[in-house]
Amino acid sequence: MAFPDRFDGLPAAPRCEGVYKVTGDTRGNNVAIDVLGVTKVFGAADSGFRALDKVSASIRQNEFFTLLGPSGCGKTTLLRLIAGFEFPTEGRILLDGEDIAALPPFRRPVNTVFQSYALFPHLTVAKNISFGLEMLGWPATKIASTVERMLALVKMEPMADRLTDQISGGQQQRVALARALAPNPRVLLLDEPLSALDFKLRKEMQIELKRLQGETGITFVFVTHDQEEALTMSDRIAVMSAGRILQVGSPREIYDRPTERFVADFIGETNFLEGEAKVAGDRLLEVRLDAGATVKATAPDAALHAGRTTVAVRPEHADLVPGDGPADLTGVLKNIVYFGTDTHFHMTLDNGVPFIVRQQNTPGEGSGFSIGEQVGVRLHADAAQALKD
Amino acid sequence: MAGKRHFDVRRQPGFAFVAMFSFFALYLPMALLVVYAFNAGDSLALWEGFSFRWFVSAWQNDTVQDATLRSVIIAVCAAVLATSAATMAALATTRTRPYRGQTFTYALINQPLMIPEIVTAVALLIVFSRIKVWTDYSGLGYLIAAHTAFCVPFAYLPIRARLESMDLSLEVAAADLYATPWKAFRYITLPLLRPGIIAGFMLAFVISLDDVVITEFVKSGGQDTLPTYMLGQLRRVVTPEINAIATVFLAFSVVIVTAFFLMTRKKT
Numbered sequence A: 001m002a003f004p005d006r007f008d009g010l011p012a013a014p015r016c017e018g019v020y021k022v023t024g025d026t027r028g029n030n031v032a033i034d035v036l037g038v039t040k041v042f043g044a045a046d047s048g049f050r051a052l053d054k055v056s057a058s059i060r061q062n063e064f065f066t067l068l069g070p071s072g073c074g075k076t077t078l079l080r081l082i083a084g085f086e087f088p089t090e091g092r093i094l095l096d097g098e099d100i101a102a103l104p105p106f107r108r109p110v111n112t113v114f115q116s117y118a119l120f121p122h123l124t125v126a127k128n129i130s131f132g133l134e135m136l137g138w139p140a141t142k143i144a145s146t147v148e149r150m151l152a153l154v155k156m157e158p159m160a161d162r163l164t165d166q167i168s169g170g171q172q173q174r175v176a177l178a179r180a181l182a183p184n185p186r187v188l189l190l191d192e193p194l195s196a197l198d199f200k201l202r203k204e205m206q207i208e209l210k211r212l213q214g215e216t217g218i219t220f221v222f223v224t225h226d227q228e229e230a231l232t233m234s235d236r237i238a239v240m241s242a243g244r245i246l247q248v249g250s251p252r253e254i255y256d257r258p259t260e261r262f263v264a265d266f267i268g269e270t271n272f273l274e275g276e277a278k279v280a281g282d283r284l285l286e287v288r289l290d291a292g293a294t295v296k297a298t299a300p301d302a303a304l305h306a307g308r309t310t311v312a313v314r315p316e317h318a319d320l321v322p323g324d325g326p327a328d329l330t331g332v333l334k335n336i337v338y339f340g341t342d343t344h345f346h347m348t349l350d351n352g353v354p355f356i357v358r359q360q361n362t363p364g365e366g367s368g369f370s371i372g373e374q375v376g377v378r379l380h381a382d383a384a385q386a387l388k389d
Numbered sequence B: 001m002a003g004k005r006h007f008d009v010r011r012q013p014g015f016a017f018v019a020m021f022s023f024f025a026l027y028l029p030m031a032l033l034v035v036y037a038f039n040a041g042d043s044l045a046l047w048e049g050f051s052f053r054w055f056v057s058a059w060q061n062d063t064v065q066d067a068t069l070r071s072v073i074i075a076v077c078a079a080v081l082a083t084s085a086a087t088m089a090a091l092a093t094t095r096t097r098p099y100r101g102q103t104f105t106y107a108l109i110n111q112p113l114m115i116p117e118i119v120t121a122v123a124l125l126i127v128f129s130r131i132k133v134w135t136d137y138s139g140l141g142y143l144i145a146a147h148t149a150f151c152v153p154f155a156y157l158p159i160r161a162r163l164e165s166m167d168l169s170l171e172v173a174a175a176d177l178y179a180t181p182w183k184a185f186r187y188i189t190l191p192l193l194r195p196g197i198i199a200g201f202m203l204a205f206v207i208s209l210d211d212v213v214i215t216e217f218v219k220s221g222g223q224d225t226l227p228t229y230m231l232g233q234l235r236r237v238v239t240p241e242i243n244a245i246a247t248v249f250l251a252f253s254v255v256i257v258t259a260f261f262l263m264t265r266k267k268t
C-alpha cells in the first residue's frame, strides 16, 4: 500500500507538510490532485462515448474545489476516476505527486460522499461511520473515539444507534458526510451532496460543509450544477461542458472574467456585444462595438487578437441614464422587472441587440424610467470582457 | 380504484360459484384428512370419536421414524448444497456486466422447473444405476445428489430477486471505505442477501421433503423417505395413521411457508 501512514494520524490532527511528498504548481501551491490529460471513453475506444476529453486540472491541498457544469458534462465521471471506480482511457491522475492508476479504490486515501448517500441499511448510524475505520484495522479505542467525534461534528449523537432508514434525508446526508470524513482522507469527493435537500437545509449544510473543510483541512472536490452554490462555497471553480474543463478560477475570476461565451452564459446573466477589435496592450483589446461605443476590454490570451470579437458585460456593471445625456450605448426601454433588491431594465439597443441593465433599488422613489422611453447605458470602467471564440 | 367501466372478473356471472367450488375442491379433502387423523376407529369414513391414537401409533412406528429421519437428512443436505450453489449462481449471473449468453444461462439454471419430473427421474435412474455398478456404493448420496439438483432453481429464484433489488452503489461505497472485494462481500453483500438465502433454503427444504417421483426412481431398497413410505402404505390396508402423518406434514409445511412469507415480505 502506498499511503498507509496517512490513515494513522487522528483525523483533526494538524498536517505536517514534511511527512508527505508534496509537489508544487507554478505558483508554489501544494497540489493534492493532478489530473493530466485525462480522457474517458465509454465503449469502444474509437467509436464509444467520450465522457471526458483531455481534461487537466491541478487541485491544491486544503482547497475547496468545485466542478460546475450542466447535466451530463462529465462531473461524476471525473470524480469516479479520482476515486478509482473507473479507469482513464488516456492520461494520468497523480495524488500528492504519485500516479494512482494502479491503486484500486480501497487502497486510495480518498473518500466519497455519494449523491444517493449509499448508506448501509443493515448498519446503525455509528456502525456506518466506523465502517471505513474497521476496514483499515484501526484499534477499537481509536475507532470509538473517532466515531464519537464524527457524531459530534455532524450533530448526530442522539441518533447513533438508529438504522439509517429511520432518520430524515438531511440526517442521512450528514451521516454520509461523517462516514466519508472519519478515515481522515487526503481528499474528499462530494457528488452533488446537497441536491436532495430543501432550500433551508441546503443553506445550513453549505455553511456546515465550509466549516468542516476549514476545521479538518481536507481537500474537498465538490460537484454541483448550482452556480450560486459554487460561487458561495468554492475557493476555485472548474466550469465544465461536454467533457472538457473550459475555465478554472476563483469565483470572482469566473464571474467577472469569463474566458468563453459558455462560461459567461452559464454563470449569472450576461450581455453579449459584438465588435471589431484591435490589440491595445497586455491582455487588453480596444473594441469598436457594433452598437456604437468604443470600449477597452480585458482579454484572455486566447482572445487577444484583432478582428471580430464578442465582449461580455454583466448587467450590474452598467448604469441606465436618460436618453438625452452622454452615454456609451443607446436604445429603447422594453421592460422593467422589479426583483426586490434590484430592478432589471430590458432594452433593445439601436442596432437591435437586447441588453439588460441591473440597478440596485433605493428606498422610496421608483426608477424614474418608463417603458418605451429612449434611454442610454454607461458602462463601468473594466466592465467589458472579451471572450475567446 | 377501478372505475365501473373497467373489466372486473368479480362481477362476471358465476364467478362466486366457480371460486367457491375451487376452494371446496382444494380444501375440503384436506379438511377431511385432518379430521379423520383424530378418529378413534380404524375407518377413514366412519367417525367413532376423538383420539390421538393414530398420532401415537405413527410416532411409535419404527419404519415411520426411519423414513422421517431419512427425509430430514436428505432435505437438510440437499437444501444446504442447493442454496450454496444457488447463491454462487445468483452472484455470478447478477454481479457481472451483461455478457453474451446471459439469458441462456438463466434458462439453463431454471430449466429444471420446466422439465417433467419423470424425465429427470428416469435419466437419473439410468446414470445412477451405472455408477452403482461401477462403484458398489448404494448409500443416501444418490438421493442427496438428485434432490440437490432439482432444488437449485427453487433456491436460486429468491436469492436472485434479492440481489437484483440490491443497490449496487453500496458495494461501491464499501470499496471506497477501504473494504477489499472479499470484505465488501462479507460485510455488505452477504448480510443484505441473508433474507433471500434463508427464503431460498426453506423453499429448497420443503421441495425436497415433499418429493415422490424422483425419490421413488432413485432410491435403493430400504431407503424410503416419508412420502414414498406413505405411497407404499396406500397400496395396502389404509388406516388413519396415514392421516396423522399427513397432518403433521401439513402443519410443518404451513409453519415453513408462513416463515417464508414473513421473511420475504419484511424489508424489501
Ligand SMILES: Nc1ncnc2c1ncn2[C@@H]1O[C@H](COP(=O)(O)OP(=O)(O)OP(=O)(O)O)[C@@H](O)[C@H]1O
Residues within 6 Å of the ligand: A042, A043, A049, A051, A069, A070, A071, A072, A073, A074, A075, A076, A077, A078, A225
Ligand atoms: N458507464 C457509462 N457508460 C456509458 N456512458 C456513460 C457511463 N457513465 C456516464 N456516461 C455518460 O457520460 C456522460 C457524463 O456522465 P456524468 O455522469 O459524468 O455526468 P454528470 O456531469 O455527472 O451529470 P449530472 O449532473 O447529470 O450528474 C453522460 O453523457 C453519460 O451518459
Ligand SMILES: [Mg+2]
Residues within 6 Å of the ligand: A075, A076, A077, A191
Ligand atoms: Mg453526476
